[in-house]
Amino acid sequence: MTTVNDAAWELLRHHGMTTVFGNPGSNELPFLAGMPEDFRYVLGLHEGAVLGMADGFAQATGRPAFVNLHAASGSGNAMGALTNAWYAHTPLVITAGQQVRSTVGQEVMLSNVDATVLPRPLVKHAAEPTCAQDVVRTLSQAVHTATLDPAGPVYVSVPYDDWAAPVGTDTAHLLDRRVVAGGAVAEAEIARMAGLLDAAEAPVLVLGPDVDSARANDDAVVLAERLGADVWVAPSASRCPFPTVHPAFRGVLPASVTGITERLTGHDVVLVIGAPVFRYHQYDPGEYLPAGTRLLHVSCDPGEAARAPMGDAVVTPIGPAVAALAEAVTERGRPARWDTAEGADEASVPDAGARAAGGRLVAADVLATIDALAPRDAVYVNEATSTVGDFWANIRMRRPGSYYFPASGGLGFGMPAAVGVQLADPQRRVIAVIGDGSANYGVTALWSAAQYRIPVVFVILNNGTYGALRGFATKLDALNAPGLDVAGIDFVALAEGYGVPGRRAATLEELRAALTDALAADTPTLIEVTTEALARM
Incomplete structure (x- = not known):
């Protein structure tokens, strides 16, 4: 008999998710006892560290990471870290052990009451399968949901007696599934944006973390060079989407309305790619943009595009969009080129005796x-x-x-x-x-x-x-x-x-x-x- 446990591990293996980040409790032991030898378990001593490790792992690989937490208490311990994963668009499949299915309503010890409500709004989807035979399909849904644009965490609560149950007859179909987003580059909108950039006297690029997530950095360099444009990194930068040694790099925008407006003064078209418009922090009110400035926004996240307070937005995959824009814009005369030669940007080493006034280092x-x-x-x-x-x-x-x-x-x-x-x-x-x-x-x-x-x-x-x-x-x-x-x-x-x-x-x-x-x-x-x-x- 093939159990739900057997089929779940096979599903994870099929998706290449053979590293498990976790901190186990009693509800999770029946699942973990069946872990195959080709899987790797990475133990963290606190669920915040567990989710943080998985967050870094998934961001670095660009693929979903698997997390196993302990019921409501472990999930609660991970919530602070989950906030970072949510805003980083990190693809995570988070499972939490639930008490025996027939006892959850009694709220016995270690029940995860209203399990699907607990992690919201910091997940794309949260589910507790309606029966044991739906566990593997729910996990499959979680993997695909986590990876589709915009990527993000998904949460699944599983009663621990479900793992020993026999699988349903249709489970085998889940291993043959592919879910591919049909979101091709919005060619007409890209062409329109390219025309506006070509017509601009002083365009500027603001690049966000999704550019780095999509590994579109090199195409961003080509785009900046063809436009002869300055490049800023979006406020509160969580990743680096542009080489900081490039002559077009200007730094990171401040996370305030007036600070951003001051930096963008003198530019007639602002193109924001792969970031919200904008993630302000310090309350410093003012005009959102300098007078006469137009903002264009390219995002993989419909929510980011919809809630922006200004600008024209297109929701499209970031990598292909940056490549298409770099190809579509007209090259201007003598753009700044990045000297990639080894040693072209040698560091200056601080004086070994440099100290702050109090004797501490600067x-x-x-x-x-x-x-x-x-x-x-x-x-x-x-x-x-x-x-x-x-x-x-x-x-x-x-x-x-x-x-x-x-x-x-x-x-x-x-x-x-x-x-x-x-x-x-x-x-x-x-x-x-x-x-x-x-x-x-x-x-x-x-x-x-x-x-x-x-x-x-x-x-x-x-x-x-x-x-x-x-x-x-x-x-x-x-x-x-x-x-x-x-x-x-x-x-x-x-x-x-x-x-x-x-x-x-x-x-x-x-x-x-x-x-x-x-x-x-x-x-x-x-x-x-x-x-x-x-x-x-």
């Missing part, structure tokens, strides 16, 4: 040192939120898939995501730059890194305070608010407790030595760097 110098020593194809996971500006100013990123940041701003993404990204991309070295406040939300990921020998280099910028929060407190005249400081944490001791070698760097010379050794190792390393407490927003 974050910009720390980041410049990391950039100087890191491989050219290094991947960065950043969750040092008070030094984001310094990061973009000092870290050079050249290749697609080089940068990950929490898409919703929710802390706890960085350390787990770095583990997931390194698992997905073992040929490139992952460097996680994490603030001391952020680190505490995902520090258990160190255990997983140690257990599975995942060679992430974790660099903790320890300034003893929630730097970004203190920056906002200054702007909001709220410096008397409690809870702004997190002094007295020894991250080296924490790392070693989880099985990760740790070193402390109080000077740039010590940082260089520690980073050189860490990059030469084939196991994870944590480096704690004491930095100044000034928040740079």
